[in-house]
Amino acid sequence: MASESILRVDAVEKAFGGIQAVDRCSLTVLPKSITGLIGPNGAGKSTLFNIIAGLYRPDGGEIWFDGTRIDGLPPYEIVHLGLTKTWQIPHELRNLTVLENLVLAAKGNSGEHLLNLFFRPRAVKRDEKQWRARAREVLKLTQLDGLANEHARTLSGGQKKLLELSRALMSDPTLVLLDEPVAGVNPALTGSLMDLIEKLRQSGRTFFLIEHDMNVVMNRCDWVIVMHQGRRIAEGRPEKVKTDPVVIESYLGG
């Protein structure tokens, strides 16, 4: 099992002051799956995502991604290994346009190195052109193409969620951590978004997502992990988790 997994979290711990947010949590995510992470508010789901993405340093435990140990690495190196995360509360770059937000998320844009501007101007121009074109493609997928040249701050809450997803797709990741990707997105778009995620999964990507929308979790995920008080309390196929008495008591309710 461990050797097949794309992400392995092993006894990870994290405390904030006196609160044990993540308490020796272990879990694995299989490649090319859509894995859901559910649990009550304060269960430690977002904290765990931030630890995996390198934004928080864990107090203990190990994290392995695709054969590399990533705990302790800075976030930008983890992105370059192919692991991207979106934020629960959108972190759009407010005074940059939607298109700029996307182009920024590209990996290996040579113009982002100061010396290349002066010594490799043609490569800079070529890269920039290529990434702008790619950004427009992604925006078409997420239906934000009409807003490409608007400031990101002018988007609605749901549109900002779409921007988060669009940015994640720009870096061509193998594993995407989605923190509540459809919260605040209208039902019709939620459907097409999840269709898009399904399509991207078939092209070889893995999705690990936190979501409170049980329709999405039960119908779209192939595996569901349940967290409670910083620990994994259950996992399994959606229909099995739905009927698990422990899960019903702590999260789903009777």
Add this chain to the structure above:
Amino acid sequence: MTLAATGSSGGAKDVAQRKLPWSQLIAFVAIAGIVLAGVLAGALAGASPQGILTNVGFYASIAIIFAVLALGFNLQWGYTGLFNAGIAGFYLIGAYTMAIAITAPSPPIVIGGIPVYPGHLGGYSLPLAIGAILAMFAAGAAAAIIALPALRLRADYLAIATLAFASILQIFANNLQSVTGGAIGITGIPKPIAFLSADAPFLNAITIVGIGSAILLAFLLLLQFMAESPWGRVLRAVREDEEATMALGKNTFNYKLQAFALGGALMGLAGALFAVTLGYVSPSSSFAPAVTFSVWVMVIVGGSGNNRGVIVGAFLIYGLEWLSVQLKDYVPIALAAGLPTLHLLLIVTGFIAVITVVLIVLLSRYRPTTAGGQVLRKIQGHGWARTGVIGAFALYGLGWAFVFLEQYKPGAIGDTIFYTRLMLIGVLLIILIIYRPEGILREHKRVLR
């Protein structure tokens, strides 16, 4: 340059945004008005044309120096969001490095057993260009050394570290006598071209302005190219949200370090220009914290994140300071000499204004479709235009107030303006922050194609 160009030359939407550049227009008119008022004050006081031009040249050269400082701070703060409370310190390093590099040797002077001048380090007589490069390098390296530990901490610590750094440097300059020449400083800094004629101050002023404007223009173009490139885009991303930028795969620390060091190097260049412009450096008020505060005001007023804007801010804010000195020196003399002329001027302009107003009102009532008839509606309909008309009449009233005040108590106006100049700049800053927090020239939207 193409990448830089795509930012500003957008589609139809961009044109619509540019239709009414009222605030820019007012800023340029204000700068022209400041220069004109200074010239007028000098002329009325009977100063020689060359004396007046030398004065204007001094204004331009110091404004250029502040503009270079503002460009440096704009790279740090306007683009990258890094606060710098020690601009004066990097400026000092540049000025002293330049002075030490390009002056001729000056040994200590002792008269009758009493040391009069402690001497200073160097006296290498290097060419000016090399001195300027060394100044940029020294200030940039200092910025990098401070930033290395401070940038890893929370943003507040960078402000504290730079503030302390600038204060320590001023104390060093005062007390490290064998290096800096102590309280006297370093004198005899060579001019770019040595003129021997009687017109030397005037010729020196125009040489310095010429060289300064060329340097300013070159660095404006260079910064515009860098800041509007993908590299500059990452800087703006760091300013907006550093954590998010890191999660997008950027090593934000490297970008912050680069921006801070390059901004510091620009401040060093400004110091080098300052040393050459004045011909001496001393640990006086030139490197006091007030310099740092002035640059903040220039960047905020001009438009943080807009390179052209901060240059406008520098010319405007330093212009107000310069004008206050001109008025203090010249207005009492000018008024004493020219009160009848001023009376006549005010009466004539008032007469013209009344006739214009009557014409506009009559036209808009009886010939509303003509171009002249539209004017009143335009003025009524547009806030900026209305403010302009009210402002013009207020200025006219102020002119009469001055005449009466000066007759009652000669010398009152010049002193009042000089001693309240910082208050006036403060009021300007407050008004701007309330009505236009993004500055006179706001940061434009980058429309990518």
